[in-house]
Amino acid sequence: MEQKIMELQPRLTEHFMKLTEAGKLSHAYLFAGPAGSGKAELALFVAQAVFCTGRKDGMPCGKCSECRRIADHSFPDVVEVAPDGASIKVDQIRFLKAEFSKSGVEGTRKIFIISAAEKMTVSAANSLLKFLEEPSGDVCAFLLTENASLILPTVISRCQEFELQSPGFDELMERLEHEGISRDRASLLLGVTGSLNLALELSGDDEFAAMSADVWEWFRLIMTNDLRAFVNVTTHLKQYFSDRSEQDMLLDLVVLLVRDVMLLKFEDNGRTSFAMHRDELRAFSEKISAQRACRATELVLDSKKLQAVNVSFQNILETLTLKLVSCYHE
Incomplete structure:
Protein backbone atom coordinates (compact mmCIF):
# COMPACT_ATOMS: atom_id res chain seq x y z
CA MET A 1 0.00 0.00 0.00
CA GLU A 2 2.82 2.40 0.89
CA GLN A 3 4.43 2.14 -2.55
CA LYS A 4 1.13 2.59 -4.41
CA ILE A 5 0.09 5.74 -2.56
CA MET A 6 3.57 7.21 -2.90
CA GLU A 7 3.30 6.69 -6.67
CA LEU A 8 -0.24 8.11 -6.80
CA GLN A 9 0.30 11.10 -4.51
CA PRO A 10 4.04 11.65 -3.98
CA ARG A 11 3.80 15.24 -2.75
CA LEU A 12 0.97 14.60 -0.31
CA THR A 13 2.56 11.48 1.14
CA GLU A 14 5.76 13.44 1.74
CA HIS A 15 3.76 16.29 3.29
CA PHE A 16 2.00 13.99 5.75
CA MET A 17 5.19 12.09 6.56
CA LYS A 18 6.69 15.39 7.72
CA LEU A 19 3.56 16.28 9.73
CA THR A 20 3.42 12.95 11.54
CA GLU A 21 7.15 12.97 12.23
CA ALA A 22 6.81 16.46 13.72
CA GLY A 23 3.59 15.57 15.60
CA LYS A 24 1.69 18.36 13.89
CA LEU A 25 -1.33 16.61 12.43
CA SER A 26 -4.49 18.71 12.49
CA HIS A 27 -7.73 17.40 13.97
CA ALA A 28 -9.62 17.09 10.64
CA TYR A 29 -8.82 16.76 6.94
CA LEU A 30 -11.00 16.58 3.85
CA PHE A 31 -9.58 14.57 0.93
CA ALA A 32 -11.55 15.35 -2.23
CA GLY A 33 -10.89 13.64 -5.54
CA PRO A 34 -12.21 11.18 -8.11
CA ALA A 35 -12.19 7.40 -7.73
CA GLY A 36 -8.68 6.11 -8.13
CA SER A 37 -7.00 9.20 -6.74
CA GLY A 38 -5.93 7.40 -3.55
CA LYS A 39 -8.07 9.11 -0.89
CA ALA A 40 -8.57 6.04 1.30
CA GLU A 41 -5.01 4.82 0.71
CA LEU A 42 -3.62 8.18 1.83
CA ALA A 43 -5.74 8.21 4.99
CA LEU A 44 -4.60 4.68 5.88
CA PHE A 45 -1.00 5.62 5.07
CA VAL A 46 -1.19 8.49 7.57
CA ALA A 47 -2.72 6.13 10.14
CA GLN A 48 0.16 3.73 9.63
CA ALA A 49 2.65 6.57 9.97
CA VAL A 50 1.04 7.54 13.29
CA PHE A 51 0.99 4.07 14.85
CA CYS A 52 3.93 2.31 13.16
CA THR A 53 6.53 0.98 15.60
CA GLY A 54 9.22 0.91 12.91
CA ARG A 55 8.63 4.34 11.40
CA LYS A 56 11.66 6.07 9.92
CA ASP A 57 11.58 9.76 8.98
CA GLY A 58 7.79 9.60 8.92
CA MET A 59 7.67 6.56 6.63
CA PRO A 60 5.71 3.60 8.05
CA CYS A 61 7.48 0.27 7.73
CA GLY A 62 4.39 -1.57 6.43
CA LYS A 63 5.56 -4.74 8.18
CA CYS A 64 4.91 -4.31 11.90
CA SER A 65 1.72 -5.61 13.53
CA GLU A 66 0.24 -2.11 13.64
CA CYS A 67 0.83 -1.41 9.93
CA ARG A 68 -0.51 -4.79 8.87
CA ARG A 69 -3.66 -4.51 10.97
CA ILE A 70 -4.36 -1.00 9.71
CA ALA A 71 -4.02 -2.24 6.13
CA ASP A 72 -6.41 -5.08 7.01
CA HIS A 73 -8.89 -2.62 8.62
CA SER A 74 -8.61 -4.42 11.97
CA PHE A 75 -6.69 -1.95 14.15
CA PRO A 76 -8.89 -0.81 17.08
CA ASP A 77 -7.68 2.80 17.14
CA VAL A 78 -8.46 3.42 13.47
CA VAL A 79 -12.24 3.64 13.18
CA GLU A 80 -13.78 3.61 9.69
CA VAL A 81 -17.31 4.55 8.65
CA ALA A 82 -18.90 4.10 5.21
CA PRO A 83 -22.45 4.62 3.90
CA ASP A 84 -25.04 2.24 5.31
CA GLY A 85 -27.07 1.75 2.15
CA ALA A 86 -27.48 5.03 0.30
CA SER A 87 -26.28 7.33 3.09
CA ILE A 88 -24.25 7.78 6.26
CA LYS A 89 -26.85 8.04 8.98
CA VAL A 90 -26.90 10.04 12.18
CA ASP A 91 -26.57 6.86 14.29
CA GLN A 92 -23.27 6.10 12.59
CA ILE A 93 -21.95 9.55 13.47
CA ARG A 94 -23.20 9.15 17.04
CA PHE A 95 -21.17 5.95 17.19
CA LEU A 96 -18.14 7.92 15.98
CA LYS A 97 -18.71 10.63 18.58
CA ALA A 98 -18.87 7.98 21.30
CA GLU A 99 -15.55 6.64 20.02
CA PHE A 100 -14.12 10.18 20.01
CA SER A 101 -14.57 10.36 23.77
CA LYS A 102 -12.78 7.06 24.46
CA SER A 103 -9.07 6.66 25.03
CA GLY A 104 -7.03 4.77 22.48
CA VAL A 105 -6.91 1.01 22.97
CA GLU A 106 -3.26 0.57 21.96
CA GLY A 107 -2.02 4.15 22.16
CA THR A 108 -3.04 7.66 23.07
CA ARG A 109 -4.29 8.63 19.61
CA LYS A 110 -7.36 7.67 17.59
CA ILE A 111 -7.97 8.15 13.88
CA PHE A 112 -11.36 8.27 12.17
CA ILE A 113 -11.94 7.76 8.45
CA ILE A 114 -15.32 8.65 6.91
CA SER A 115 -15.66 7.34 3.36
CA ALA A 116 -18.06 8.96 0.87
CA ALA A 117 -18.56 11.82 3.32
CA GLU A 118 -20.85 13.56 0.81
CA LYS A 119 -23.42 10.88 1.63
CA MET A 120 -23.88 12.03 5.22
CA THR A 121 -27.45 13.00 5.89
CA VAL A 122 -27.91 16.60 7.05
CA SER A 123 -28.56 15.32 10.57
CA ALA A 124 -25.37 13.24 10.46
CA ALA A 125 -23.32 16.18 9.17
CA ASN A 126 -24.68 18.49 11.85
CA SER A 127 -23.96 15.87 14.47
CA LEU A 128 -20.34 15.73 13.30
CA LEU A 129 -19.97 19.52 13.49
CA LYS A 130 -19.61 19.63 17.26
CA PHE A 131 -16.52 17.46 17.17
CA LEU A 132 -15.07 19.48 14.31
CA GLU A 133 -15.72 22.71 16.19
CA GLU A 134 -14.48 21.48 19.56
CA PRO A 135 -12.22 18.45 19.09
CA SER A 136 -11.56 16.56 22.30
CA GLY A 137 -8.65 14.27 22.98
CA ASP A 138 -5.86 13.22 20.68
CA VAL A 139 -7.93 12.44 17.60
CA CYS A 140 -7.72 13.05 13.87
CA ALA A 141 -10.56 12.65 11.36
CA PHE A 142 -10.30 12.13 7.61
CA LEU A 143 -13.35 12.85 5.47
CA LEU A 144 -13.14 11.32 1.98
CA THR A 145 -15.30 12.50 -0.91
CA GLU A 146 -15.60 12.49 -4.68
CA ASN A 147 -17.72 15.64 -4.58
CA ALA A 148 -16.93 18.23 -1.93
CA SER A 149 -19.74 20.49 -3.20
CA LEU A 150 -22.25 18.06 -1.66
CA ILE A 151 -20.83 18.47 1.84
CA LEU A 152 -22.13 21.17 4.17
CA PRO A 153 -19.94 24.30 3.92
CA THR A 154 -19.81 24.43 7.71
CA VAL A 155 -18.20 20.99 7.74
CA ILE A 156 -15.69 21.88 5.01
CA SER A 157 -14.71 25.11 6.76
CA ARG A 158 -13.57 23.15 9.82
CA CYS A 159 -11.29 20.81 7.88
CA GLN A 160 -8.03 21.25 6.05
CA GLU A 161 -9.00 20.46 2.46
CA PHE A 162 -6.79 18.71 -0.10
CA GLU A 163 -7.70 18.10 -3.74
CA LEU A 164 -6.37 14.78 -5.03
CA GLN A 165 -5.97 14.22 -8.76
CA SER A 166 -6.08 10.83 -10.47
CA PRO A 167 -3.17 9.74 -12.65
CA GLY A 168 -3.78 10.16 -16.38
CA PHE A 169 -4.99 7.42 -18.70
CA ASP A 170 -1.57 6.80 -20.24
CA GLU A 171 0.05 6.49 -16.82
CA LEU A 172 -2.61 4.02 -15.66
CA MET A 173 -2.18 2.01 -18.87
CA GLU A 174 1.54 1.83 -18.26
CA ARG A 175 1.01 0.60 -14.70
CA LEU A 176 -1.46 -2.08 -15.77
CA GLU A 177 0.87 -3.26 -18.52
CA HIS A 178 3.65 -3.39 -15.94
CA GLU A 179 1.40 -5.79 -13.99
CA GLY A 180 1.28 -8.10 -17.03
CA ILE A 181 -2.12 -6.99 -18.35
CA SER A 182 -2.37 -6.65 -22.12
CA ARG A 183 -3.00 -3.20 -23.57
CA ASP A 184 -6.36 -4.22 -25.04
CA ARG A 185 -7.49 -5.68 -21.72
CA ALA A 186 -6.24 -2.62 -19.86
CA SER A 187 -8.30 -0.36 -22.16
CA LEU A 188 -11.47 -2.18 -21.15
CA LEU A 189 -10.62 -2.20 -17.45
CA LEU A 190 -9.93 1.54 -17.48
CA GLY A 191 -13.12 2.14 -19.45
CA VAL A 192 -15.10 0.55 -16.64
CA THR A 193 -13.16 2.18 -13.83
CA GLY A 194 -10.56 4.92 -13.71
CA SER A 195 -9.12 3.39 -10.54
CA LEU A 196 -5.86 1.46 -10.71
CA ASN A 197 -6.78 -0.68 -7.71
CA LEU A 198 -10.24 -1.53 -9.02
CA ALA A 199 -8.83 -2.27 -12.46
CA LEU A 200 -6.34 -4.68 -10.92
CA GLU A 201 -9.14 -6.36 -8.95
CA LEU A 202 -11.30 -6.74 -12.06
CA SER A 203 -8.37 -8.10 -14.06
CA GLY A 204 -8.49 -11.26 -11.96
Whole structure:
Protein backbone atom coordinates (compact mmCIF):
# COMPACT_ATOMS: atom_id res chain seq x y z
CA MET A 1 0.00 0.00 0.00
CA GLU A 2 2.82 2.40 0.89
CA GLN A 3 4.43 2.14 -2.55
CA LYS A 4 1.13 2.59 -4.41
CA ILE A 5 0.09 5.74 -2.56
CA MET A 6 3.57 7.21 -2.90
CA GLU A 7 3.30 6.69 -6.67
CA LEU A 8 -0.24 8.11 -6.80
CA GLN A 9 0.30 11.10 -4.51
CA PRO A 10 4.04 11.65 -3.98
CA ARG A 11 3.80 15.24 -2.75
CA LEU A 12 0.97 14.60 -0.31
CA THR A 13 2.56 11.48 1.14
CA GLU A 14 5.76 13.44 1.74
CA HIS A 15 3.76 16.29 3.29
CA PHE A 16 2.00 13.99 5.75
CA MET A 17 5.19 12.09 6.56
CA LYS A 18 6.69 15.39 7.72
CA LEU A 19 3.56 16.28 9.73
CA THR A 20 3.42 12.95 11.54
CA GLU A 21 7.15 12.97 12.23
CA ALA A 22 6.81 16.46 13.72
CA GLY A 23 3.59 15.57 15.60
CA LYS A 24 1.69 18.36 13.89
CA LEU A 25 -1.33 16.61 12.43
CA SER A 26 -4.49 18.71 12.49
CA HIS A 27 -7.73 17.40 13.97
CA ALA A 28 -9.62 17.09 10.64
CA TYR A 29 -8.82 16.76 6.94
CA LEU A 30 -11.00 16.58 3.85
CA PHE A 31 -9.58 14.57 0.93
CA ALA A 32 -11.55 15.35 -2.23
CA GLY A 33 -10.89 13.64 -5.54
CA PRO A 34 -12.21 11.18 -8.11
CA ALA A 35 -12.19 7.40 -7.73
CA GLY A 36 -8.68 6.11 -8.13
CA SER A 37 -7.00 9.20 -6.74
CA GLY A 38 -5.93 7.40 -3.55
CA LYS A 39 -8.07 9.11 -0.89
CA ALA A 40 -8.57 6.04 1.30
CA GLU A 41 -5.01 4.82 0.71
CA LEU A 42 -3.62 8.18 1.83
CA ALA A 43 -5.74 8.21 4.99
CA LEU A 44 -4.60 4.68 5.88
CA PHE A 45 -1.00 5.62 5.07
CA VAL A 46 -1.19 8.49 7.57
CA ALA A 47 -2.72 6.13 10.14
CA GLN A 48 0.16 3.73 9.63
CA ALA A 49 2.65 6.57 9.97
CA VAL A 50 1.04 7.54 13.29
CA PHE A 51 0.99 4.07 14.85
CA CYS A 52 3.93 2.31 13.16
CA THR A 53 6.53 0.98 15.60
CA GLY A 54 9.22 0.91 12.91
CA ARG A 55 8.63 4.34 11.40
CA LYS A 56 11.66 6.07 9.92
CA ASP A 57 11.58 9.76 8.98
CA GLY A 58 7.79 9.60 8.92
CA MET A 59 7.67 6.56 6.63
CA PRO A 60 5.71 3.60 8.05
CA CYS A 61 7.48 0.27 7.73
CA GLY A 62 4.39 -1.57 6.43
CA LYS A 63 5.56 -4.74 8.18
CA CYS A 64 4.91 -4.31 11.90
CA SER A 65 1.72 -5.61 13.53
CA GLU A 66 0.24 -2.11 13.64
CA CYS A 67 0.83 -1.41 9.93
CA ARG A 68 -0.51 -4.79 8.87
CA ARG A 69 -3.66 -4.51 10.97
CA ILE A 70 -4.36 -1.00 9.71
CA ALA A 71 -4.02 -2.24 6.13
CA ASP A 72 -6.41 -5.08 7.01
CA HIS A 73 -8.89 -2.62 8.62
CA SER A 74 -8.61 -4.42 11.97
CA PHE A 75 -6.69 -1.95 14.15
CA PRO A 76 -8.89 -0.81 17.08
CA ASP A 77 -7.68 2.80 17.14
CA VAL A 78 -8.46 3.42 13.47
CA VAL A 79 -12.24 3.64 13.18
CA GLU A 80 -13.78 3.61 9.69
CA VAL A 81 -17.31 4.55 8.65
CA ALA A 82 -18.90 4.10 5.21
CA PRO A 83 -22.45 4.62 3.90
CA ASP A 84 -25.04 2.24 5.31
CA GLY A 85 -27.07 1.75 2.15
CA ALA A 86 -27.48 5.03 0.30
CA SER A 87 -26.28 7.33 3.09
CA ILE A 88 -24.25 7.78 6.26
CA LYS A 89 -26.85 8.04 8.98
CA VAL A 90 -26.90 10.04 12.18
CA ASP A 91 -26.57 6.86 14.29
CA GLN A 92 -23.27 6.10 12.59
CA ILE A 93 -21.95 9.55 13.47
CA ARG A 94 -23.20 9.15 17.04
CA PHE A 95 -21.17 5.95 17.19
CA LEU A 96 -18.14 7.92 15.98
CA LYS A 97 -18.71 10.63 18.58
CA ALA A 98 -18.87 7.98 21.30
CA GLU A 99 -15.55 6.64 20.02
CA PHE A 100 -14.12 10.18 20.01
CA SER A 101 -14.57 10.36 23.77
CA LYS A 102 -12.78 7.06 24.46
CA SER A 103 -9.07 6.66 25.03
CA GLY A 104 -7.03 4.77 22.48
CA VAL A 105 -6.91 1.01 22.97
CA GLU A 106 -3.26 0.57 21.96
CA GLY A 107 -2.02 4.15 22.16
CA THR A 108 -3.04 7.66 23.07
CA ARG A 109 -4.29 8.63 19.61
CA LYS A 110 -7.36 7.67 17.59
CA ILE A 111 -7.97 8.15 13.88
CA PHE A 112 -11.36 8.27 12.17
CA ILE A 113 -11.94 7.76 8.45
CA ILE A 114 -15.32 8.65 6.91
CA SER A 115 -15.66 7.34 3.36
CA ALA A 116 -18.06 8.96 0.87
CA ALA A 117 -18.56 11.82 3.32
CA GLU A 118 -20.85 13.56 0.81
CA LYS A 119 -23.42 10.88 1.63
CA MET A 120 -23.88 12.03 5.22
CA THR A 121 -27.45 13.00 5.89
CA VAL A 122 -27.91 16.60 7.05
CA SER A 123 -28.56 15.32 10.57
CA ALA A 124 -25.37 13.24 10.46
CA ALA A 125 -23.32 16.18 9.17
CA ASN A 126 -24.68 18.49 11.85
CA SER A 127 -23.96 15.87 14.47
CA LEU A 128 -20.34 15.73 13.30
CA LEU A 129 -19.97 19.52 13.49
CA LYS A 130 -19.61 19.63 17.26
CA PHE A 131 -16.52 17.46 17.17
CA LEU A 132 -15.07 19.48 14.31
CA GLU A 133 -15.72 22.71 16.19
CA GLU A 134 -14.48 21.48 19.56
CA PRO A 135 -12.22 18.45 19.09
CA SER A 136 -11.56 16.56 22.30
CA GLY A 137 -8.65 14.27 22.98
CA ASP A 138 -5.86 13.22 20.68
CA VAL A 139 -7.93 12.44 17.60
CA CYS A 140 -7.72 13.05 13.87
CA ALA A 141 -10.56 12.65 11.36
CA PHE A 142 -10.30 12.13 7.61
CA LEU A 143 -13.35 12.85 5.47
CA LEU A 144 -13.14 11.32 1.98
CA THR A 145 -15.30 12.50 -0.91
CA GLU A 146 -15.60 12.49 -4.68
CA ASN A 147 -17.72 15.64 -4.58
CA ALA A 148 -16.93 18.23 -1.93
CA SER A 149 -19.74 20.49 -3.20
CA LEU A 150 -22.25 18.06 -1.66
CA ILE A 151 -20.83 18.47 1.84
CA LEU A 152 -22.13 21.17 4.17
CA PRO A 153 -19.94 24.30 3.92
CA THR A 154 -19.81 24.43 7.71
CA VAL A 155 -18.20 20.99 7.74
CA ILE A 156 -15.69 21.88 5.01
CA SER A 157 -14.71 25.11 6.76
CA ARG A 158 -13.57 23.15 9.82
CA CYS A 159 -11.29 20.81 7.88
CA GLN A 160 -8.03 21.25 6.05
CA GLU A 161 -9.00 20.46 2.46
CA PHE A 162 -6.79 18.71 -0.10
CA GLU A 163 -7.70 18.10 -3.74
CA LEU A 164 -6.37 14.78 -5.03
CA GLN A 165 -5.97 14.22 -8.76
CA SER A 166 -6.08 10.83 -10.47
CA PRO A 167 -3.17 9.74 -12.65
CA GLY A 168 -3.78 10.16 -16.38
CA PHE A 169 -4.99 7.42 -18.70
CA ASP A 170 -1.57 6.80 -20.24
CA GLU A 171 0.05 6.49 -16.82
CA LEU A 172 -2.61 4.02 -15.66
CA MET A 173 -2.18 2.01 -18.87
CA GLU A 174 1.54 1.83 -18.26
CA ARG A 175 1.01 0.60 -14.70
CA LEU A 176 -1.46 -2.08 -15.77
CA GLU A 177 0.87 -3.26 -18.52
CA HIS A 178 3.65 -3.39 -15.94
CA GLU A 179 1.40 -5.79 -13.99
CA GLY A 180 1.28 -8.10 -17.03
CA ILE A 181 -2.12 -6.99 -18.35
CA SER A 182 -2.37 -6.65 -22.12
CA ARG A 183 -3.00 -3.20 -23.57
CA ASP A 184 -6.36 -4.22 -25.04
CA ARG A 185 -7.49 -5.68 -21.72
CA ALA A 186 -6.24 -2.62 -19.86
CA SER A 187 -8.30 -0.36 -22.16
CA LEU A 188 -11.47 -2.18 -21.15
CA LEU A 189 -10.62 -2.20 -17.45
CA LEU A 190 -9.93 1.54 -17.48
CA GLY A 191 -13.12 2.14 -19.45
CA VAL A 192 -15.10 0.55 -16.64
CA THR A 193 -13.16 2.18 -13.83
CA GLY A 194 -10.56 4.92 -13.71
CA SER A 195 -9.12 3.39 -10.54
CA LEU A 196 -5.86 1.46 -10.71
CA ASN A 197 -6.78 -0.68 -7.71
CA LEU A 198 -10.24 -1.53 -9.02
CA ALA A 199 -8.83 -2.27 -12.46
CA LEU A 200 -6.34 -4.68 -10.92
CA GLU A 201 -9.14 -6.36 -8.95
CA LEU A 202 -11.30 -6.74 -12.06
CA SER A 203 -8.37 -8.10 -14.06
CA GLY A 204 -8.49 -11.26 -11.96
CA ASP A 205 -12.29 -11.51 -11.85
CA ASP A 206 -13.45 -14.44 -14.00
CA GLU A 207 -17.07 -13.31 -13.82
CA PHE A 208 -16.17 -9.89 -15.21
CA ALA A 209 -14.29 -11.56 -18.06
CA ALA A 210 -17.30 -13.77 -18.80
CA MET A 211 -19.72 -10.83 -18.63
CA SER A 212 -17.55 -8.78 -20.99
CA ALA A 213 -17.48 -11.63 -23.51
CA ASP A 214 -21.25 -12.17 -23.26
CA VAL A 215 -22.05 -8.47 -23.64
CA TRP A 216 -19.78 -8.31 -26.68
CA GLU A 217 -21.53 -11.32 -28.31
CA TRP A 218 -24.93 -9.70 -27.66
CA PHE A 219 -23.76 -6.44 -29.21
CA ARG A 220 -22.19 -8.25 -32.17
CA LEU A 221 -25.60 -9.75 -32.96
CA ILE A 222 -27.13 -6.26 -32.81
CA MET A 223 -24.46 -4.95 -35.19
CA THR A 224 -25.28 -7.68 -37.69
CA ASN A 225 -29.04 -7.02 -37.43
CA ASP A 226 -29.56 -10.46 -35.91
CA LEU A 227 -32.66 -10.60 -33.72
CA ARG A 228 -31.19 -13.53 -31.84
CA ALA A 229 -29.78 -10.71 -29.71
CA PHE A 230 -33.23 -10.49 -28.11
CA VAL A 231 -33.11 -14.19 -27.15
CA ASN A 232 -29.52 -13.72 -26.00
CA VAL A 233 -30.79 -11.50 -23.17
CA THR A 234 -32.45 -14.55 -21.59
CA THR A 235 -29.99 -17.24 -22.62
CA HIS A 236 -26.75 -15.45 -21.76
CA LEU A 237 -27.14 -12.09 -20.04
CA LYS A 238 -29.87 -12.94 -17.54
CA GLN A 239 -27.33 -14.66 -15.29
CA TYR A 240 -26.01 -11.19 -14.45
CA PHE A 241 -29.35 -9.70 -13.37
CA SER A 242 -29.53 -10.91 -9.76
CA ASP A 243 -27.34 -8.23 -8.22
CA ARG A 244 -27.62 -4.45 -8.69
CA SER A 245 -23.85 -4.08 -8.93
CA GLU A 246 -23.79 -6.66 -11.75
CA GLN A 247 -26.60 -4.83 -13.54
CA ASP A 248 -24.64 -1.58 -13.24
CA MET A 249 -21.53 -3.21 -14.64
CA LEU A 250 -23.44 -4.76 -17.54
CA LEU A 251 -24.96 -1.43 -18.53
CA ASP A 252 -21.60 0.27 -18.17
CA LEU A 253 -20.16 -2.23 -20.67
CA VAL A 254 -23.02 -1.49 -23.07
CA VAL A 255 -22.35 2.24 -22.70
CA LEU A 256 -18.71 1.63 -23.60
CA LEU A 257 -19.65 -0.31 -26.73
CA VAL A 258 -22.04 2.27 -28.15
CA ARG A 259 -19.57 4.98 -27.20
CA ASP A 260 -16.79 3.14 -29.05
CA VAL A 261 -18.94 3.05 -32.18
CA MET A 262 -19.65 6.76 -31.85
CA LEU A 263 -15.99 7.65 -31.24
CA LEU A 264 -14.83 5.69 -34.26
CA LYS A 265 -17.50 7.39 -36.33
CA PHE A 266 -16.03 10.79 -35.59
CA GLU A 267 -12.38 9.89 -35.03
CA ASP A 268 -10.79 6.87 -36.69
CA ASN A 269 -7.98 6.83 -34.15
CA GLY A 270 -10.28 7.38 -31.16
CA ARG A 271 -9.38 5.59 -27.93
CA THR A 272 -11.73 2.62 -27.65
CA SER A 273 -12.53 0.59 -24.55
CA PHE A 274 -13.25 -2.65 -26.44
CA ALA A 275 -9.93 -2.30 -28.25
CA MET A 276 -9.73 -6.05 -28.90
CA HIS A 277 -12.76 -5.66 -31.23
CA ARG A 278 -11.69 -2.36 -32.71
CA ASP A 279 -11.69 -3.52 -36.35
CA GLU A 280 -15.25 -4.85 -36.15
CA LEU A 281 -16.45 -1.75 -34.35
CA ARG A 282 -14.79 0.53 -36.90
CA ALA A 283 -16.27 -1.40 -39.84
CA PHE A 284 -19.71 -1.12 -38.28
CA SER A 285 -19.32 2.59 -37.53
CA GLU A 286 -18.61 3.20 -41.22
CA LYS A 287 -21.99 1.70 -42.15
CA ILE A 288 -24.16 3.93 -39.98
CA SER A 289 -24.79 7.65 -39.83
CA ALA A 290 -23.41 9.92 -37.13
CA GLN A 291 -26.98 10.63 -36.09
CA ARG A 292 -27.67 6.92 -35.48
CA ALA A 293 -24.42 6.53 -33.54
CA CYS A 294 -25.38 9.41 -31.22
CA ARG A 295 -28.96 8.21 -30.88
CA ALA A 296 -27.77 4.76 -29.72
CA THR A 297 -25.82 6.39 -26.90
CA GLU A 298 -28.93 8.28 -25.82
CA LEU A 299 -30.94 5.04 -25.77
CA VAL A 300 -28.47 3.35 -23.42
CA LEU A 301 -28.35 6.35 -21.09
CA ASP A 302 -32.16 6.37 -21.03
CA SER A 303 -32.02 2.70 -19.98
CA LYS A 304 -29.79 3.61 -17.04
CA LYS A 305 -32.42 6.14 -15.95
CA LEU A 306 -35.10 3.44 -16.05
CA GLN A 307 -32.92 1.18 -13.94
CA ALA A 308 -32.63 3.97 -11.36
CA VAL A 309 -36.42 3.90 -10.84
CA ASN A 310 -36.46 0.10 -10.46
CA VAL A 311 -38.03 -0.95 -13.75
CA SER A 312 -37.55 -4.70 -14.37
CA PHE A 313 -33.99 -5.09 -15.61
CA GLN A 314 -34.91 -7.85 -18.04
CA ASN A 315 -37.56 -5.59 -19.56
CA ILE A 316 -35.03 -2.76 -19.77
CA LEU A 317 -32.50 -4.87 -21.63
CA GLU A 318 -34.99 -6.55 -23.97
CA THR A 319 -36.47 -3.18 -24.89
CA LEU A 320 -33.00 -1.71 -25.36
CA THR A 321 -32.08 -4.60 -27.66
CA LEU A 322 -35.01 -3.94 -29.97
CA LYS A 323 -34.43 -0.18 -29.92
CA LEU A 324 -30.76 -0.54 -30.76
CA VAL A 325 -31.50 -2.89 -33.66
CA SER A 326 -34.07 -0.39 -34.94
CA CYS A 327 -31.75 2.55 -34.39
CA TYR A 328 -28.81 1.03 -36.19
CA HIS A 329 -30.56 -0.74 -39.05
CA GLU A 330 -33.91 0.85 -39.96
